[in-house]
Amino acid sequence: MSASLQNSTIVRFISWAERWAPFLAVRLATRIWFTVPPPIPRERLPALPPGTSAPVEVHGRALHVVTWGTGEPVYLVHGWGGRSEQLGGFVAPLVAAGYRVIAFDGPGHGGSPGPRSTMIPELAEALRAVVAEHGPPHAVIAHSMGAAVAAHAVRDGMRPRVLVLLAPAADPRWVLDRFVRRLGGGARVRGGLERAIVRRLGLPWEAFHVPSLHRSTPVPPTLVVHDVQDREVGPEHGRAIADAWPGVRLLQTEGLGHRRLLRDPSVIDRAVRFVTDARTIRRPA
Template identity: 45%
Template sequence: MPRQSSNRLEVQVVTQAVSSSSPAASAGPAPVAKAPGNRPAALPAWQRLRWQAGSLVSPSATARALERLWFTPPRAAPTSAARRFLDSARSDWALVTGQGPSRRVRVYRWGDAGPVVLLAHGWGGHAGQWHAVADSLVAAGMRVVAFDALSHGASDAGTRGAAQTSVLEMSRSLLAAAWHAGPVHAVVAHSLGGAATALALREGLPARAAVLVGAPADMHAACAALAWQLGIAPAVLARMQRHSERWLGMPWSAFNVPEIGRSRPVPPTLVIHDRGDKEVRWEDGAAIAGAWPGAELVTTEGLGHRRILQDAAVIGRIADFVRPREAGTEMAPAAALAVN
């Protein structure tokens, strides 16, 4: 169940007046071995010296090491609440095709009637993290579908093995789950799942609404920030990115979430971000909301990057946003939606 909270939600209707250039470019380094788009964190001097030395002595090997680090998600063991939640689901498989043999994505479903809301977890996450949100959406009369992306949870390994994956592969997992369970009315995504959702929308996912919670804005800038933190030379970073572009099949510039909203039609979108998020900067959410036409930005205080998915006020705001509107009705103005 969602946790009760008196945290203030500040709701803003964001227009193009908010800068949508990548905030991560000036945000400093990202922590090591966590999700792309992170805030900077302290790095022991000896680790930085090792990366600096490798960058000078063996740039090719250092580029390969950086590539492994960047594309290796952390592992999150499900909590007892998450396990109970997944055990209560009807589960089956969707298939991701292309780039070799078909691979299975585990899909979970709750609810028997109503529009389908697809839930997309973040980097290193799993479908069980959505238990509080899903319970409220089902209670509000919606069907809920969640999935484990490739190389996450119970799904098959991705094309680079069980230890590695990418936001592109997460997006393909999302599309597979959507086509399998659709038609999808709305997508609710957390963290890197937000970037995966943006890529899926660019590929034609026909969602009528989207909610991005704690989403990073620009993978290229976030990776550059990580390299800066490690002391890796720009030439080594460029080598790593050129190599990964070959197997990704697209340039790193394609992973800019604000740019997707500027260049492609996107559905009405709610962006929710905590001011004190220690993993993805609040400015990333503001940049996305500023670039996506008509998007709303909801700013929370004191919920961080993960507890935000357990907060009753946030969950209520999500349910209200994705609930289908009757013909001729409009969403309430921002001032009326502020929650104290």
């Protein structure tokens, strides 16, 4: 949520409605929760290297998909409100290492059409559709909420040899707590919003709790990168995954925040080396 939204009449309305008409506060908070933020203007991001357009159709809409290179597939997954250009720094090093890189914009994100209201299962479905078109992943590199999307796809059968999770969002309840606070709501809004989300998704919150994924599904070797000064998705998210999953490597950076780590040469180099070192690892069963 943007700082401008925090100071808007929406926030003041929710603070008032929680006391006098909580159902209205919950209804508005639910709509905001599922609404995709305005797209990041492409001109604010580094241009992707020239690649091959390879649209993939999902429910009658063509996702924006671009590929580079040859070899085993490595998929790049952006976060909530993000777009594929944010992970463009990984393309050239991965291609040079002998991989085919596939980046896409999720439904309603970046250059992909779609409703402005979406959720993790729909984004995970888009990832699985792209994988079905381009082949089983050697690796998935995912940022922020994209890590939860990748984890959900793994829960539903996607089997990469390795994962790289960059500033991952691990626990949806932590995200919900922060969202409600920034929206100006309290316990009544939080409780009502949590119930509304579960009703719409048709799944319990535990289905989106990334640290507990390993209890029901084999998880591949994973590199987690999180900055200790990340103010959007706190470093406790990355640590929770590292503490829970077997075979996780945790790289903690300092001073890169939530997005600058996507452009940091040392982070990119570490991620590409982790992906390359896993060439001989078998996919989880």
